[in-house]
Amino acid sequence: MTILPRINPEMCTGCGLCIPVCPDNTIALIAGVVQVSGARCMACGHCQAACPAMAIEVDGVCEDLGFSHIDEKTGWLAPGNIDAAELVQLLRSRRSVRSYQQKPVPPSLLEDLVKIGTTAPSGTNSQAWTFTILENRSEVKLLGQLTATFFHKLNKKAVNPLWRLAARLFAGDSLGRYYRRHYQTVQKGLADWDERGEDHLFHGAPAAILVGGRRGASCPAEDALLASGNILLGAHALGLSTCLIGFVVEAMRHDSGMARRLGLDPDEDIYAVIAVGYGAEIYQRPAGRKGVVPRYLKAVAREIVTRG
Ligand SMILES: Cc1cc2nc3c(=O)[nH]c(=O)nc-3n(C[C@H](O)[C@H](O)[C@H](O)COP(=O)(O)O)c2cc1C
Structure with missing residues (x-):
């Protein structure tokens, strides 16, 4: 239509x-x-x-997103009509938090985060993203267990030199690279999870949001990641802390059975897994960044065609 x-x-x-x-x-x-x-x-x-x-x-365009926890200021902010210093302070204050209080997050707050996610741009305005809320610790643990099962299998292969050789011959060196970079940390994480219930994956977060995209949309990965960026910032503003959990995304990318076990749709891929909760970390100042030196095209281009 x-x-x-x-x-x-x-x-x-x-x-x-x-x-x-x-x-x-x-x-x-x-x-x-x-x-x-x-x-x-x-x-x-x-x-x-x-x-x-x-x-x-x-039709179908709803101006009121219906937040439960935000008393929205209506009206459009024209460029320059916003406190850039405050914006940068928010951007710099968000942290990947790896320690959470065991305090549940109200589902309505998690839904507000999803609504904040939908304010992101999307390719051809498809808005073909999906948001799956894991609203309590036992759901987060279930996904943690599915991820642990995947990494147990992967580590079993990666530690075997024959598997690494075979993988290198037929599929490049990604298994070898994984072995060199991550095997030991993951092995320890799995042992801590299995033996002591320590959660180095979700860092004990009481909730999570999976952000996905529909296959066939014009830019599903970009859409999902832009929405995720908004969620991270919105969470900080709403008193919550977050951490992207790339290990789960990686596991789900390789093991489609995980999505099936969670009941996700067959036509969606998960691009971000966000741990959410009330953080238990305190900072005195924003974290620094490696310096960046932008380059100008004219400094690197062999040829620049300029038209009047
Ligand atoms: C794609 C992606 C995947 C990530 N995966 C993990 C993860 O699995 N576990 C984790 O603790 N942090 C993860 N992080 C968080 C980064 O380590 C973190 O963003 C970085 O150290 C900078 O810290 P900051 O987010 O506090 O600025 C991930 C970040 C990104 C962007």
């Missing part, structure tokens, strides 16, 4: 502000009022958001 903006001609003032913001060139000013002139619409809601007269609606 094609979605198109619905324009109320009685309310449209003909200001035309909606026209340049439409990525599909679907609307035009005809005889003093805006009308639908094209047949394509990615339902981005830009026209609706730009209209001062509230004359446009796009």
Whole structure:
């Protein structure tokens, strides 16, 4: 079904502000009022958001995200109309937290995080992401156990020189690299998990969110990761702490049985696993970063074609 903006001609003032913001060139000013002139619409809601007269609606585009824990400030912040220092302070204060209080996170708060995730851009506005909430510690432990089972099998192969040789001959050196870089740490983590119930994977987090994307969407991985970035920041603002758990993503990438055991859809892939909880870490200041030296294209390009 094609979605198109619905324009109320009685309310449209003909200001035309909606026209340049439409990525599909679907609307035009005809005889003093805006009308639908094209047949394509990615339902981005830009026209609706730009209209001062509230004359446009796009089916399925919901302006109110319905947060439970956020008293949203409505109104659009124009570029420059935000405290950049505060924004950078938030960006720098978020940490990957590896120690959590055993205090449950209300599901409504986890749902707010998901809604924050959906504010991210997505390729062709597909919004074809999936968010699966693990709302308590036993669900997190279940995923931890499935991941441990995967890594037990992987470590058994990686420690065997014959498997490493065979893998190198037929599939490159990824098993050898894993053996050199991760085998020992993972082996210790598995022993601590099996023998003492110590959780070096989810760091004892009481909840988690899996962020996935539908296969066939234009950019499912990018969409899911951008949504995840928003979730990490939103969580910090809402008093929660998070940590991306790449080991689980890696396990799920190689073992499709894990997704089946969790009841996920066959057409989705998981791109981020986010541990969530009330953190038990205290910092005095933001962590530093390795310096970055951006380069300019003109310094590296063999040839730059400039057109007037
Ligand atoms: C793709 C990705 C996967 C990660 N996987 C893990 C993980 O499995 N376990 C973990 O403790 N931290 C993981 N992290 C967190 C990084 O170690 C962390 O972002 C980095 O050390 C910088 O610290 P900061 O997030 O506090 O700035 C991951 C981060 C990313 C981006």
